[in-house]
Amino acid sequence: MRRSRTTFFINTAAIALTLCLLLWLGYREYHIYSLGGQIAEAQKQIDTNNSQNKEALRLSKQFADEQQKLAEAVAFHYFPISPTEYLTLMGQILPKEISIESIDARMGDPNSASFVLRGLVAGTPDQASGLASSYVDLLRANTRLGSVFDPITLTNLNRDSRNGFLTFEIIFKVKSGLKEKK
Numbered sequence: 001m002r003r004s005r006t007t008f009f010i011n012t013a014a015i016a017l018t019l020c021l022l023l024w025l026g027y028r029e030y031h032i033y034s035l036g037g038q039i040a041e042a043q044k045q046i047d048t049n050n051s052q053n054k055e056a057l058r059l060s061k062q063f064a065d066e067q068q069k070l071a072e073a074v075a076f077h078y079f080p081i082s083p084t085e086y087l088t089l090m091g092q093i094l095p096k097e098i099s100i101e102s103i104d105a106r107m108g109d110p111n112s113a114s115f116v117l118r119g120l121v122a123g124t125p126d127q128a129s130g131l132a133s134s135y136v137d138l139l140r141a142n143t144r145l146g147s148v149f150d151p152i153t154l155t156n157l158n159r160d161s162r163n164g165f166l167t168f169e170i171i172f173k174v175k176s177g178l179k180e181k182k
Contacts, residue, residue, distance in 0.1 A: 072107075076181040080146045080174060083107075087116060089145060093138055099121045099132050101167075115149075120165040125126045128166035132157055136170060 083105050090100065104116040121128040121135075136154045139145055145152065149172040156169035 002097065027058075066074040070144065081144075085144075090117070093135075093142060095131065095135060095138075097128075098135055117170040120160065120163075121168060121170055122165055125159065125166065130156060132166065132168045139170070145172070148175065149173060 083103075083158065086105070090103070094100065098119055098121050100117060100119040102116075102118045104118075107113050107117070120130050123131060132154060136152060140152050151171075151173055153171050153173075154168060155171050156167070158167050159165075160167045
């Protein structure tokens with residue numbers, strides 16, 4: 001009889017242990033299943049928010065572009081000299097031996113704004129070189145240009161083989177610290 005009691009307790013303990021392990025395994029499987037559902041729900045939420053996120057990014061980029069345009073317009077408005085005034089001054093100071101081919105205004109960034117003037121000078125190489133240098137001195141001596149630009153630099157002086165004139169390039173850098181039109 002003793003043996004049957006021992007066998008009974010061993011079998012009962014084994015069955016209890018097996019049931020505990022099966023319950024623990026079932027709980028773990030249910031937990032894994034529950035996590036899978038949460039992952040699927042989170043992925044659905046991510047997919048839903050993804051289109052909203054793309055739209056928000058598109059609108060943010062559009063806003064940044066418009067903000068940049070507005071900043072350029074404000075910088076243009078508060079530029080110390082208008083392109084019209086600049087052209088008028090160039091026309092008033094221009095000697096007859098010099099012709100202007102192009103003017104490039106770089107007004108986007110007020111801290112590094114500049115005008116680039118390109119043109120031709122008539123005469124022999126020595127005369128043309130002297131005329132270009134005296135033109136730069138004349139530009140520097142102008143009170144309005146001197147109050148807005150520093151330095152005014154002759155950066156390029158070359159012989160144009162097509163027509164025999166001398167080509168030049170003058171860079172007008174806006175003085176730092178100028179904020180309003182005068």
